[in-house]
Amino acid sequence: MESLGEKLKNAREKKGISFDQASKDTKISIRYLEDLEKENFASFPGEAYIIGFLRNYGAYLEIDVQELLSRYRALIQQEQPIPEQLLKHISPVPKIMLRVALVILALGVFGGGVYFFIIARPKNPTAVIQASRSPTTHTMNGERFDGRFFEGDSILVPLGQEQIKLELHRIADTVAIRTPDGNVALDLGEEVEVDLGDSGTPDLRISVVDFEKNNADMGVRLHFESIKGITAQDGDTLIVTSQSSSMVIINSPTAYPFTLQTNFQGYCMFRWEILMERDRRERNERYFQRSDELNIQAQNGIRIWTSNAQAAKFQVIGGGRTYPVEIGGAGEVVVADIRWVRDEDNRYRLVLARLETGS
Numbered sequence: 569m570e571s572l573g574e575k576l577k578n579a580r581e582k583k584g585i586s587f588d589q590a591s592k593d594t595k596i597s598i599r600y601l602e603d604l605e606k607e608n609f610a611s612f613p614g615e616a617y618i619i620g621f622l623r624n625y626g627a628y629l630e631i632d633v634q635e636l637l638s639r640y641r642a643l644i645q646q647e648q649p650i651p652e653q654l655l656k657h658i659s660p661v662p663k664i665m666l667r668v669a670l671v672i673l674a675l676g677v678f679g680g681g682v683y684f685f686i687i688a689r690p691k692n693p694t695a696v697i698q699a700s701r702s703p704t705t706h707t708m709n710g711e712r713f714d715g716r717f718f719e720g721d722s723i724l725v726p727l728g729q730e731q732i733k734l735e736l737h738r739i740a741d742t743v744a745i746r747t748p749d750g751n752v753a754l755d756l757g758e759e760v761e762v763d764l765g766d767s768g769t770p771d772l773r774i775s776v777v778d779f780e781k782n783n784a785d786m787g788v789r790l791h792f793e794s795i796k797g798i799t800a801q802d803g804d805t806l807i808v809t810s811q812s813s814s815m816v817i818i819n820s821p822t823a824y825p826f827t828l829q830t831n832f833q834g835y836c837m838f839r840w841e842i843l844m845e846r847d848r849r850e851r852n853e854r855y856f857q858r859s860d861e862l863n864i865q866a867q868n869g870i871r872i873w874t875s876n877a878q879a880a881k882f883q884v885i886g887g888g889r890t891y892p893v894e895i896g897g898a899g900e901v902v903v904a905d906i907r908w909v910r911d912e913d914n915r916y917r918l919v920l921a922r923l924e925t926g927s
Contacts, residue, residue, distance in 0.1 A: 571639075572640055573606055575631065575639070576631070577605045579630070580629055587602060590628065593628060593835065593858065594625060594834045594835055594899075595834050595879045596624060596876065596898065597898055599611070600617075600621055600899055601625065604618075604625060609644075615777070615778065616901050617901060618640065619637065619640075619756070620837075620875040620876065620901035621875075621876075621899060622640060623875050624835055624875045624876050624879070624899075627835045627837070627855050628834070638780065701718065703718075703722065704718070704722075705721070705724065705733075706721065706723040707724045707731075708723055708724065708725045708726065711793065712792065712793050712794070714792075716787045716788065717788055718784070718787040718788075719737070719784050721735070721736050722735040725764060725771075725792065727764050734747050736790070738784075739779060739783070739784040739788055740784075741755075741781050742754060743755075743776050743788050745790075747764070747774075748762075748763075748764055748765075749763045749764065752774070754774070754775070756776055756778070756779060758839070758851070758873075759773055759775035759791075760773070760774050761774075771795055772792060773793045774792055775791045776791075777789040777790065777791050815920045816917045816919050817884055817906070817917075817919060817920055818918035819917055820887065820915070820916050820917070820918070821915055821916065823910075823916040823918075824886060824887060826885065827863055827865050827866075827885040828840075828863070828870055828882065828884055828893075828906060829861070829862075829882070829883050830864070830880050831860075831880060832856040832859070832860040832862075832879060832880045833879055834857070835856070836855070836857075836874060836876050836879035837856075838853070838855075838862070838872070838874050838875075838880070839872065839873040839874075840870055840873070841870070841871045843866070843869035844869060844907075856880070868908055870906050870907070871903070871904070872902075872906070873901075874895070874901070874902055876899055876900070877898070877899075877902045878896070884918065893906070895920065896922075902922060903922070904921060904922045905921045905923065906918065906919070907921070
């Protein structure tokens with residue numbers, strides 16, 4: 569059976585594609601492409617980059633992306649360090665003693681099997697219940713929390729003088745989480761903003777960093793982040809209270825509808841969501857390829873997610889003008905908002921605000 573690296577290499581060579589050509593088409597540096605085929609994951613800045621590159625490169629080579637991710641996770645599990653006590657040297661045993669021990673062991677297994685199936689076997693096998701794992705309750709003490717959760721686990725999130733409880737309900741095709749704002753379902757790499765206090769504005773951002781579909785035993789790695797000092801709501805307008813990680817695209821005395829125009833230069837997984845418009849809040853997701861174009865119109869803002877920040881060229885069209893926008897580097901996984909905000913002088917700015925993706 570082909571290893572992960574061999575599958576990528578064989579698919580590329582079968583298509584007659586060089587690393588140089590693949591790098592130009594996918595906007596992923598040659599160094600990272602080579603390391604994917606060599607299974608040298610230590611060179612990547614984080615797991616989010618590995619997953620993003622595998623999705624992008626696999627789609628480019630027309631390989632089943634979910635199969636690639638499953639092979640990657642299996643490979644990572646195999647590379648977990650062996651407990652030190654198992655590495656201790658075992659003194660040699662004479663061959664005759666080894667054979668005697670094997671015979672005794674075989675007789676013991678046979679005898680134990682006979683005893684269980686004939687004498688000690690329970691009358692109703694379905695009545696034998698395995699001990700289940702006790703649910704764990706985590707506590708979010710700071711502005712961020714990152715951890716692995718299993719079905720039934722929960723987390724207490726501080727909100728003022730209260731602690732709000734969220735529970736991981738189910739791991740299936742998606743991850744289902746129970747929140748005070750209602751149940752949410754997330755796929756790998758997706759995120760959602762939750763209103764914990766019924767205030768009309770989100771208080772917490774939840775994202776899925778890693779999980780295997782329909783495999784509850786593996787659990788899911790979740791990232792929680794408090795939305796603090798970023799925005800407040802005033803009608804349909806966002807008011808900025810902190811701008812440490814934002815870039816201004818447009819300054820204007822009024823906020824007006826705008827269009828985000830995206831021209832794709834290579835293969836890319838791209839998601840987008842309209843912000844602050846109740847009838848247009850569904851999440852959209854597609855694989856795009858070279859020469860594809862996407863136009864997204866919005867009144868207040870747009871949230872975008874891309875598996876490769878330079879696989880697409882972005883520009884904002886508004887007020888009769890066009891503004892080029894750069895959101896990240898080659899091969900970089902980026903989540904960002906493009907939205908109107910109002911400053912203390914009642915002027916409006918269309919800003920690009922990058923959000924953390926987890927690691």
